[in-house]
Amino acid sequence: MSDAVYSVLVIDRDVGVAADFERAVLGLPVAVLGAGDRAEGIRFYSEFLPQMVLMDSEFDDGEVPLHDLFGEPSALEVVLMTDRWTETAALAAVARGASDLLAKPLDPSKVRQLVSGLIAQAETRRHTQELDNELLEVYQFQGMVSRSPRMLEVFSRVRRVAPFFQTLLLTGPTGTGKELIARALHNLSPRSHEKFVVGNCSALTETLMESQLFGHVKGAFTGAIHDQAGLFEYADHGTLFLDEIGELSLAAQAKLLRILQSQELQRVGSPATRTIDVHVIAATNRDVRELASKGKFREDLFYRLSMIEIQLPPLAxxxxxxxxxxxxxxxxxxxxxxxxxxxxxxxxxxxxxxxxxxxxxxxxxxxxxxxxxxxxxxxxxxxxxxxxxxLQTASPHRDTGFMTFEEVRSRHLEYVLKLVDGNKARAAEVLGVSRATIYGMLARRIRQVVQRDNPST
Ligand SMILES: Nc1ncnc2c1ncn2[C@@H]1O[C@H](COP(=O)(O)OP(=O)(O)OP(=O)(O)O)[C@@H](O)[C@H]1O
Ligand SMILES: [Mg+2]
Incomplete structure (x- = not known):
């Protein structure tokens, strides 16, 4: 199998079939391996991981999905063969995930054509994968990857403001990468060799949150048994990332504003001030502008923070x-x-x-x-x-938002199939149509989905 680029496992009681197949693909870069029954086929499969399995349909019980037998057909092509070929049988095979159903005895030119096509597809896939890997390297930025114009603009802003910012607001829905961007800002700033400290403003109680951020002195509240520095002091000369800034209490907001304006900090319970030099990146997934307009967030603090604002777009x-x-x-x-x-x-x-x-x-x-x-x-x-x-529900029509009849039909079919555990005969009975109709719909559905979502194939 060493020089071959495409390996095929032929499963048939008759060893002559593998030999016929091998003759049909002579000259193509194909290695052929034969197995005499399903059990042996499965064993060989897991050992050699061929790219294509050609199996007599007598070994397909119609129950276990072909996927589950050999993995996924888009990575592995499963082709069935039968000596009782009909169009209905061919559709049924496709609906079960097979790439094709061939009639026996094998027609050498048809086999050759099929295999050449599959080899070409595999080549394209391999090539696309290589391209993807190259793109991945090109579109890296500080541990993040993206190629969308909006994110590339974000990366560019990060590069431009990182050397200069003192405070900055990062907004965007949950999970869009705010913390990664904050780290990138720090890493590209002149303070990169200093600390990057993360503080979360949604700490349980107000006292705890303030003490976490600004520190406290002994006796400031029950349980404050000694003086304690807060995150601001800990991050002195570095960058403090304040996550969920929208949750900060109004009292803490006043303290924060004071630090930003005068670089002075007071620990909780102490009138003494300390000078502090911290760059602050605040982040939120809430609409702080709206919170400010409702009086839940100090407007002066909002303006101060949002002088530089970077918005991260949702993945959708x-x-x-x-x-x-x-x-x-x-x-x-x-x-x-x-x-x-x-x-x-x-x-x-x-x-x-x-x-x-x-x-x-x-x-x-x-x-x-x-x-x-x-x-x-x-x-x-x-x-x-x-x-x-x-098990996602239907994707509505792009322009009108409505499902087409075809979509409703095939969704309903999927629903019924699920109810009857995939038993197509039973589904046909329930829906009052023939089994051939069901197979036809399934095959059409597969083609439509592949075409719609993958127009290039
Ligand atoms: N562009 C990206 N490339 C690679 N990984 C990313 C990218 N964006 C986000 N991630 C990853 O997604 C996860 C969420 O990112 P992050 O914690 O920065 O989001 P967030 O905006 O801070 O979310 P939240 O608002 O819930 O705190 C992280 O594990 C992060 O590594
Ligand atoms: Mg976060």
Missing amino acids: DRKEDLPLLQRHFLQYFSTKYGKELNGISRRAQILLTRHSWPGNVRELENVIGNACMMAQGKVVCDMDLPEAIR
């Missing part, structure tokens, strides 16, 4: 980042878990693109992390994704 507004981020997290987690994952199947990518990502990059990171943990082969496939992403 920069879906062009998804492939890059997916690859970034895939690399990270496959190293972390000691796996050799090298891609995400096309079906899985389609599902990931459809999701709305309310938890933004953090949610994506968690999803890919879990999927990498679940993945059994070299590729993360749709079954490795959490249910919330696999």
Whole structure:
């Protein structure tokens, strides 16, 4: 198998079939391995991880999904063969995830054509993957990756303000990377060799929060048994990242404003002032402008902080980042878990693109992390994704927001299939149509989804 680039496992009781296949692909860069039954096929599969499996349909019980038998068809092509070929049988095979159903005895020219096509596709995939890896390197910024114009603009602003800012406001929904941007600002500032300290303003009680930030003196409150410095003093000469600034109490806001204006700090319970030199990056996922207009946030502090404001866009507004981020997290987690994952199947990518990502990059990171943990082969496939992403409801029509009849039909079919555990005969009965209609709809659905979400294929 050494020089071959494309390996095929042929599973058939008749060893002659593997030999016929081998003759048909003579001259193509293909290595062929034969197995006599399903059990042997599965064993060989896990040992040699071929790119294509050609299996007699007698070994497909129609129950266990082909995915589960061999992994995912977009990484692995499963082709079935039968000596009773019909169009309905071919549609059923496709609906079960097979790439094709070939009639036996094998037609050498058809086999050759099929395999050449699959080799070309595999080449394209490999090439795309290489390009993705190159892009990943190009679009790195301080541990972040992005290629969306809005994020590239954010990176550019970070580069420009990092050498000069004293206070700065970072806004954006949860999980969009505010903390990473804050670290980047610090790393690119003249203070990079000083401390970067993180303070969270949503500490439990007001007293605790103030003491955490500004420190306290002995006896300032019950439990204050000795003097204690706060984060501001700890971060002296460095940068303090104040997360969830919208949660800061009004009293603490007054103290913060004073520090920003006069660089003077008072520990809780003490009238004494200390001079302090801290650059402050405040972050929030709330609309501080609105809080300010409602009197819940000091307007003077808001203006002071927002003289330089950097807004991070939600992931849903920069879906062009998804492939890059997916690859970034895939690399990270496959190293972390000691796996050799090298891609995400096309079906899985389609599902990931459809999701709305309310938890933004953090949610994506968690999803890919879990999927990498679940993945059994070299590729993360749709079954490795959490249910919330696999079982998404219909995507409405782009322009009108309505589903088309076709969409409603196929969604309803999916729903019924789920209720009857995937039993197509039963689904046909429930829906009052023939089984062939069901297979036809499923095949159409697969083609539509692939075309819609992947127009280039
Ligand atoms: N562009 C990016 N590239 C790579 N990883 C990213 C990117 N943006 C965010 N992350 C990762 O996503 C996760 C969330 O990022 P971060 O903690 O900075 O978000 P946040 O905006 O501070 O969220 P919250 O408002 O919930 O505190 C982190 O693990 C971070 O490493
Ligand atoms: Mg954060």
